[in-house]
Amino acid sequence: xxxxxxxxxxxxxxxxxxxxxxxxxxxxxxxxxxxxxxxxxxxxxxxxxxxxxxxxxxxxxxxxxxxxxxxxxxxxxxxxxxxxxxxxxxxxxxxxxxxxxxxxxxxxxxxxxxxxxxxxxxxxxxxxxxxxxxxxxxxxxxxxxxxxxxxxxxxxxxxxxxxxxxxxxxxxxxxxxxxxxxxxxxxxxxxxxxxxxxxxxxxxxxxxxxxxxxxxxxxxxxxxxxxxxxxxxxxxxxxxxxxxxxxxxxxxxxxxxxxxxxxxxxxxxxxxxxxxxxxxxxxxxxxxxxxxxxxxxxxxxxxxxxxxxxxxxxxxxxxxxxxxxxxxxxxxxxxxxxxxxxxxxxxxxxxxxxxxxxxxxxxxxxxxxxxxxxxxxxxxxxxxxxxxxxxxxxxxxxxxxxxxxxxxxxxxxxxxxxxxxxxxxxxxxxxxxxxxxxxxxxxxxxxxxxxxxxxxxxxxxxxxxxx
Numbered sequence: 379x380x381x382x383x384x385x386x387x388x389x390x391x392x393x394x395x396x397x398x399x400x401x402x403x404x405x406x407x408x409x410x411x412x413x414x415x416x417x418x419x420x421x422x423x424x425x426x427x428x429x430x431x432x433x434x435x436x437x438x439x440x441x442x443x444x445x446x447x448x449x450x451x452x453x454x455x456x457x458x459x460x461x462x463x464x465x466x467x468x469x470x471x472x473x474x475x476x477x478x479x480x481x482x483x484x485x486x487x488x489x490x491x492x493x494x495x496x497x498x499x500x501x502x503x504x505x506x507x508x509x510x511x512x513x514x515x516x517x518x519x520x521x522x523x524x525x526x527x528x529x530x531x532x533x534x535x536x537x538x539x540x541x542x543x544x545x546x547x548x549x550x551x552x553x554x555x556x557x558x559x560x561x562x563x564x565x566x567x568x569x570x571x572x573x574x575x576x577x578x579x580x581x582x583x584x585x586x587x588x589x590x591x592x593x594x595x596x597x598x599x600x601x602x603x604x605x606x607x608x609x610x611x612x613x614x615x616x617x618x619x620x621x622x623x624x625x626x627x628x629x630x631x632x633x634x635x636x637x638x639x640x641x642x643x644x645x646x647x648x649x650x651x652x653x654x655x656x657x658x659x660x661x662x663x664x665x666x667x668x669x670x671x672x673x674x675x676x677x678x679x680x681x682x683x684x685x686x687x688x689x690x691x692x693x694x695x696x697x698x699x700x701x702x703x704x705x706x707x708x709x710x711x712x713x714x715x716x717x718x719x720x721x722x723x724x725x726x727x728x729x730x731x732x733x734x735x736x737x738x739x740x741x742x743x744x745x746x747x748x749x750x751x752x753x754x755x756x757x758x759x760x761x762x763x764x765x766x767x768x769x770x771x772x773x774x775x776x777x778x779x780x781x782x783x784x785x786x787x788x789x790x791x792x793x794x795x796x797x798x799x800x801x802x803x804x805x806x807x808x809x810x811x812x813x814x815x816x817x818x819x820x821x822x823x824x825x826x827x828x829x830x831x832x833x834x835x836x837x838x839x840x841x842x843x844x845x
Contacts, residue, residue: 390572394565395558402554418514421534422501425516428452429499429532436520436530445469457531458520466528492517492529503536512536575603579610586610591618638670645670677811694736694822701740701772701843702731702765708744709763712752721752725763733772733843739819740843744774746812747839751778756836770845777838783831791829792817816841 428448435444446469449456458467491500498519503512516532578596585593591614595607645663652659705727715721751761756779766773783791792813820827820841831837 388569390569391565394568395561398557398561398565402557406550406554418503418536421514421536424452425454425514425532425534426501428454429516429518429530432456432532433518433520433530437523442467442469453534455533457529459529459531461527461529492519579603579606583610586614586617589621591621638674641670642667694739696734696736698732699735699737699740700730700732701744701774702727702729702767704737704741705744705763705765705774708741708748712748715752719759721755721759721761723761723763725765727763727765728767731765731767731772733845735823735825735843736819739822743816743819743841746816747774747776750812750839751776751837754778754780754837756780768842771842772845773840773842775838775840777836779836782833782835783829783837784833788829788831 432441432445432448435441438444445456445458445467448454449469454470456467456469457465459465491502492498500517502515502517504515512535514534514536516530518530520528520530522528575596582593582595593614595610595614597604597607645666649660649663705725709723709725712721712723716723748761748763755761758779760779762775762777764773764775764777766775816839817827823843825841825843827839827841829837829839
């Protein structure tokens with residue numbers, strides 16, 4: 379299997395290994411390279427801390443006993459020396475309090491350092507001439523009650539840690555090998571576990587890109603991937619719905635275009651071959667051609683209107699409009715349907731009902747809702763229109779007496795060319811885009827709208843505009 383160095387699995391594995399290596403490097407540096415320096419710093423802090431406590435007791439009755447206690451606890455040698463070099467007080471880790479002399483090779487460098495330091499204290503690391511080992515020496519000048527200067531001298535042996543370092547080095551070699559092996563195995567396991575659900579999602583996304591909408595993105599044990607799976611499943615459902623609507627759109631537009639084009643061509647041929655010399659027949663055939671051309675024009679205008687509204691290019695021109703007067707004006711257009719086809723329009727409209735909206739677009743909404751009711755109303759051919767003047771809103775309702783809409787289909791009726799299964803449609807007016815146009819216009823207005831329907835009892839479409 380070819381190694382993909384750009385894959386998530388490889389990068390996770392690499393990061394885990396690098397993390398383990400960095401930890402080991404830090405461990406080696408602290409335990410081997412910096413162990414001696416750390417040990418010396420620790421001893422320096424220890425001796426300066428003890429010196430501060432001893433200095434604080436200087437001149438008190440318990441000075442010597444406290445110095446002896448600190449010397450025992452911290453493995454120190456504590457001396458108090460006068461300016462002649464004589465030892466006035468001595469204490470060490472063995473409990474010995476008898477004065478002891480220290481070689482001048484120790485005091486001379488310490489005195490030079492004390493004179494250079496304004497704080498009159500100093501810490502030195504030097505070789506012990508008596509035992510030939512390294513020692514840490516601290517000195518501080520003190521002044522007694524008589525005004526005489528005395529030197530507080532504290533020393534501690536620096537134990538050789540070479541053997542300790544070698545032991546630690548041997549241990550660290552074994553620890554490093556074990557940790558690297560464990561890190562390699564653990565990182566390989568974790569990288570596969572983390573990348574596996576992402577690989578599955580990628581495979582599902584590839585199938586989705588190829589048009590397979592049956593793909594199901596499985597959930598996993600990671601919250602982020604769970605959320606991504608839910609999002610992709612939702613996107614798959616929506617894309618599938620859009621694809622179905624696209625197919626329906628193409629099929630319906632093709633049908634709506636084919637029928638009038640066929641009629642136009644057929645009647646044009648009839649004029650050419652049969653009725654060209656007969657004025658009455660020619661006029662009838664020309665009326666059919668004009669009517670079908672009007673259908674095409676309405677269809678094209680509806681498609682352009684819907685595209686324009688959805689694109690958001692056209693800004694709304696919000697003004698005060700009278701919904702009641704607008705509805706009365708629109709209903710006058712349908713008088714021919716009342717006379718010719720027996721439609722009855724029963725309305726309940728107040729004198730005035732003023733609201734805020736784009737006059738042209740709201741007129742489209744009312745016109746399309748009435749068209750929809752005409753197409754789907756029952757055999758009684760009745761349509762009921764109501765405008766209600768509410769305290770803060772104006773509500774418009776149009777009700778038909780048709781077969782109604784099932785609850786599971788209510789959300790889809792606002793999509794272009796969506797047709798309710800089993801619904802009886804006369805197609806007296808409209809192009810199948812009316813409700814999609816209504817939805818987009820009302821959403822632009824921020825208006826509430828909806829439909830209430832029961833199977834066998836007709837449907838009521840409504841919207842509300844702010845006053």
